Amino acid sequence: MSAANLESKSRVPAARRTAAHLRSVARRTWIPATVSVVLTLATMATTANAGFALIAGVVAAFLTSRVLGTGPQSALVGIALAGAVDAPFAYSAFNLTQILVLAIGAWGLVILGGQTGQISVAQGPFVGVGAYTTAVLSARFGVPLLATIPAAVVIGAIAGLLIGIPSSRLRGIYQVITTLAVAVSFPTLLLAIGDPVGGSTGIAMPEPFQAAQVGSVSLDPTQVMYFFALACALVVWVALSRIIKSRHGTAMRAVRQNEVVAAVNGISVSHYRITSFVLSAACAGLAGSISAMSVGAVSPDSFGMLYSIQFLVAVAVGGADSLMGGLLGAIAVFWLTTSFSGIPIGGVQVSNEVAYGLVIILALVVLEGGLWGAVSGVVESRWPKRAT
Amino acid sequence: MLLLQDVVSALGAGAVYALVALALVIVFRATGVVNFAAGEIATFTTFVAWELLADVGLGFWLTLVIVVGFSALVGVVIYLFIMHPALKKPEFVIVMLTFGLFELFNGLSNTFWDPSPRSFPAPVEGPPIVIGSIFITQESIVDGAIAILIMLLLMAIFRYTKLGLGFRATTDNRFAAEVVGIRPWQMYAAGWAMATAMGGVGGMMLANMLGLSASMMGNVLVFALVAVIIGGLESPLGAVVGGLLIAVVAAVFSSLSFIGTDLATPLMLVIVIIVLLVRPSGLFGQRKAGLL
Numbered sequence: 001m002s003a004a005n006l007e008s009k010s011r012v013p014a015a016r017r018t019a020a021h022l023r024s025v026a027r028r029t030w031i032p033a034t035v036s037v038v039l040t041l042a043t044m045a046t047t048a049n050a051g052f053a054l055i056a057g058v059v060a061a062f063l064t065s066r067v068l069g070t071g072p073q074s075a076l077v078g079i080a081l082a083g084a085v086d087a088p089f090a091y092s093a094f095n096l097t098q099i100l101v102l103a104i105g106a107w108g109l110v111i112l113g114g115q116t117g118q119i120s121v122a123q124g125p126f127v128g129v130g131a132y133t134t135a136v137l138s139a140r141f142g143v144p145l146l147a148t149i150p151a152a153v154v155i156g157a158i159a160g161l162l163i164g165i166p167s168s169r170l171r172g173i174y175q176v177i178t179t180l181a182v183a184v185s186f187p188t189l190l191l192a193i194g195d196p197v198g199g200s201t202g203i204a205m206p207e208p209f210q211a212a213q214v215g216s217v218s219l220d221p222t223q224v225m226y227f228f229a230l231a232c233a234l235v236v237w238v239a240l241s242r243i244i245k246s247r248h249g250t251a252m253r254a255v256r257q258n259e260v261v262a263a264v265n266g267i268s269v270s271h272y273r274i275t276s277f278v279l280s281a282a283c284a285g286l287a288g289s290i291s292a293m294s295v296g297a298v299s300p301d302s303f304g305m306l307y308s309i310q311f312l313v314a315v316a317v318g319g320a321d322s323l324m325g326g327l328l329g330a331i332a333v334f335w336l337t338t339s340f341s342g343i344p345i346g347g348v349q350v351s352n353e354v355a356y357g358l359v360i361i362l363a364l365v366v367l368e369g370g371l372w373g374a375v376s377g378v379v380e381s382r383w384p385k386r387a388t
Numbered sequence: 389m390l391l392l393q394d395v396v397s398a399l400g401a402g403a404v405y406a407l408v409a410l411a412l413v414i415v416f417r418a419t420g421v422v423n424f425a426a427g428e429i430a431t432f433t434t435f436v437a438w439e440l441l442a443d444v445g446l447g448f449w450l451t452l453v454i455v456v457g458f459s460a461l462v463g464v465v466i467y468l469f470i471m472h473p474a475l476k477k478p479e480f481v482i483v484m485l486t487f488g489l490f491e492l493f494n495g496l497s498n499t500f501w502d503p504s505p506r507s508f509p510a511p512v513e514g515p516p517i518v519i520g521s522i523f524i525t526q527e528s529i530v531d532g533a534i535a536i537l538i539m540l541l542l543m544a545i546f547r548y549t550k551l552g553l554g555f556r557a558t559t560d561n562r563f564a565a566e567v568v569g570i571r572p573w574q575m576y577a578a579g580w581a582m583a584t585a586m587g588g589v590g591g592m593m594l595a596n597m598l599g600l601s602a603s604m605m606g607n608v609l610v611f612a613l614v615a616v617i618i619g620g621l622e623s624p625l626g627a628v629v630g631g632l633l634i635a636v637v638a639a640v641f642s643s644l645s646f647i648g649t650d651l652a653t654p655l656m657l658v659i660v661i662i663v664l665l666v667r668p669s670g671l672f673g674q675r676k677a678g679l680l
Contacts, residue, residue: 169665177613185657357490360485361485
C-alpha cells in the first residue's frame with residue numbers, strides 16, 4: 001500500500017513539471033519570429049540592402065530558436081516572416097500583394113475544405129463581394145478606403161451565410177454544382193444590377209496609401225500597401241490557426257471525418273458546416289477588399305468561375321489541411337498564372353493555361369496532401385518530434 | 389407569336405444541351421465523376437473539326453465521323469491516364485482533376501487557334517422554312533436532328549448491343565459484372581469515349597449555330613449541368629428532357645421584359661438550387677443524392 005502511494009505521489013509532480021515545461025516552450029515559440037522580423041527591418045532601415053536584411057533575419061531566427069530550444073518549426077516561421085518582410089525590396093510589391101490576396105482567400109478554403117470537408121466553387125464571388133463593398137462604399141459614399149475593410153468582411157460573411165445555409169446541406173458533387181452556379185451567376189448579376197456597381201466597366205478607386213520614409217528606406221505606395229496586406233494576413237493567420245487548434249477546430253475535423261459519429265457525440269453538423277462557410281467567406285471578403293485597394297479597380301468579369309478555381313487550385317496544389325499549404329499554393333498559382341506568357345515549343349507559343357492545367361493534374365496525381373504535405377513529410381522524417 | 393418563335397429557335401440549342409447533359413450522365417453513372425471539362429474538351433475537338441473543314445478541305449459528314457473517332461480517343465486517353473488512377477482518391481481530388489482538364493483544354497484551344505469567334509460551316513444550306521409566322525432555318529433542323537439521332541443511337545447501343553449490356557451490368561453491380569468476366573475498366577473507358585464523342589458532335593452543332601470560339605461552351609456546360617440536376621444525375625432520359633426544357637425556359641425568361649437576358653442565367657441557377665434542396669434526385673432520378 002505504501003509503495004503504491006509513494007509511486008503515485010512522485011509521479012504527479014513529475015507529470016506537472018513536464019506539462020509546465022511544454023507550456024513554457026509553447027509560449028516562447030513566437031520569440032524567434034519576432035526577433036527575426038525586427039532584425040530584418042532594422043538591417044533594412046540602416047543598410048538599405050535587401051540581401052543583408054534577409055541574411056540577418058534568417059540567422060536571427062535560426063540562432064534564437066536554437067538558444068531557446070523552440071524547435072525547427074519556430075525557426076521556419078521566423079525565416080518565412082523575414083522573407084515576407086524583405087520580399088517587397090527584391091520583387092514587385094504589387095505582385096506580392098496579389099499573392100497575399102490569393103493566400104487569404106485560400107485560407108478560407110482551408111477552413112472550409114481541410115477542416116469540415118466541404119467543396120466550394122463560390123470563393124471567387126465572395127472575394128468579389130468584398131471587393132465591390134470596398135469599391136462602392138468608397139466611390140459612391142465617400143467612405144475612406146481603410147474604413148471599408150470591416151464592412152467588406154461583414155458583408156462577405158453575410159453572403160457566406162446566405163449561400164452557406166442552402167449549400168451546406170448538400171454533399172460532394174451536389175455542393176460543387178450549387179456553388180458553381182453561384183460563381184457563374186455572380187458576374188451576370190453584377191451586370192444586371194448595372195449602374196450602382198458600375199455595370200460592365202466596374203469602379204475605379206484612388207490609391208489608399210502614400211509613399212513613406214522609414215530610416216534610410218523610402219517606401220512607394222505599393223510597398224506600403226504590401227505591408228498593410230501582410231499585417232492583415234498575419235492577423236488572419238493567427239486567428240485561423242487558433243481556431244484550428246481550438247475545440248471548434250477539433251469539432252470541424254470530426255464533422256469532416258464522420259458526420260454520424262460527430263452528431264452522436266453532440267456536435268451539431270449543420271452548425272459547424274455553416275459557420276465554416278461564413279468564416280471562409282469572411283476571409284474572402286477581406287481578400288477582396290485588399291485586392292480592390294491594391295489593384296485600384298473592380299470589374300465584374302474578374303470574379304467568376306475561373307477566379308474561384310484559382311483558390312481551389314491553391315489548396316489542392318499546396319495542401320488543403322494546413323494554412324501553410326494554402327500559402328504555398330497561392331504562391332504556386334500566382335507563379336503559374338502570370339509568369340509564363342506563352343512558352344515556345346516547336347515554333348508554337350503554348351498558352352500558359354496549358355502549363356497551369358498540366359501542373360494541376362500532375363500535382364494531384366503525384367503529391368499526396370499537396371506541396372506542404374510533401375515538405376512536412378520530409379521535415380517530420382528528418383526531425384521527428386521528440387517528447388521533451 | 390414572338391414567344392413561340394423564340395421557343396422553336398431555342399430547341400436547336402436545347403438538343404445540344406441535351407447531348408452534353410447526356411454525356412455528363414453517362415460519365416457520372418460509369419465512374420461517379422461529373423466532368424466539368426466536358427465543354428472545353430468539346431471546344432477543342434470542334435477546333436480540330438474546323439481545321440479539317442477549312443484547311444484540309446474535307447466534307448462535313450466525313451469530318452463529323454473523324455471528329456467522333458478523335459473525341460472518343462481523347463476520352464479513352466483521359467480516362468486511362470488521368471481518371472482511372474484517381475478514382476479511389478477523395479472527391480475533392482477528382483473534382484480538381486476535371487478543373488485541371490478544363491484549364492488544359494481551354495489552354496490548348498487558345499494556343500493553336502485565335503480566340504475570336506469564327507463562323508463554322510453548316511451541314512446543309514438553304515432558305516429557312518416558314519410555318520405560319522415562325523421561321524426555322526434548315527441548318528437548325530439538321531443540327532437538332534443529328535443531336536437526336538446520336539442520342540437514339542446511344543440508347544440503342546445501351547439497349548441492344550453486348551457492349552451496352554456490359555456497361556449497364558458494370559454500373560449496376562460492378563462485382564457481379566467482374567464475376568461473369570466483364571472488365572470494368574474497359575466499360576468505363578468506353579463510357580468516357582462515348583461521352584467525349586457526344587461532346588464532339590454537340591460542339592460541331594453548336595459552333596454552327598453560335599459561331600466557333602474558345603469560350604463557346606462556357607454557358608453550354610452550365611445549362612447542361614442545370615439540365616442534369618433537373619433531370620437527375622443518374623437518369624439519361626432526364627438529361628435529354630432537362631436539356632430541351634432548360635433551353636425553352638431560358639428562351640422564355642429572356643423574352644420576358646422584367647427578367648431579360650442578364651437575369652435569365654442567375655434565375656435558372658436559383659431553380660437548380662431549389663430543385664437540389666427539394667428533390668435532390670431530380671425529376672427522373674431514383675437514387676437518393678448527397679443530401680443528408
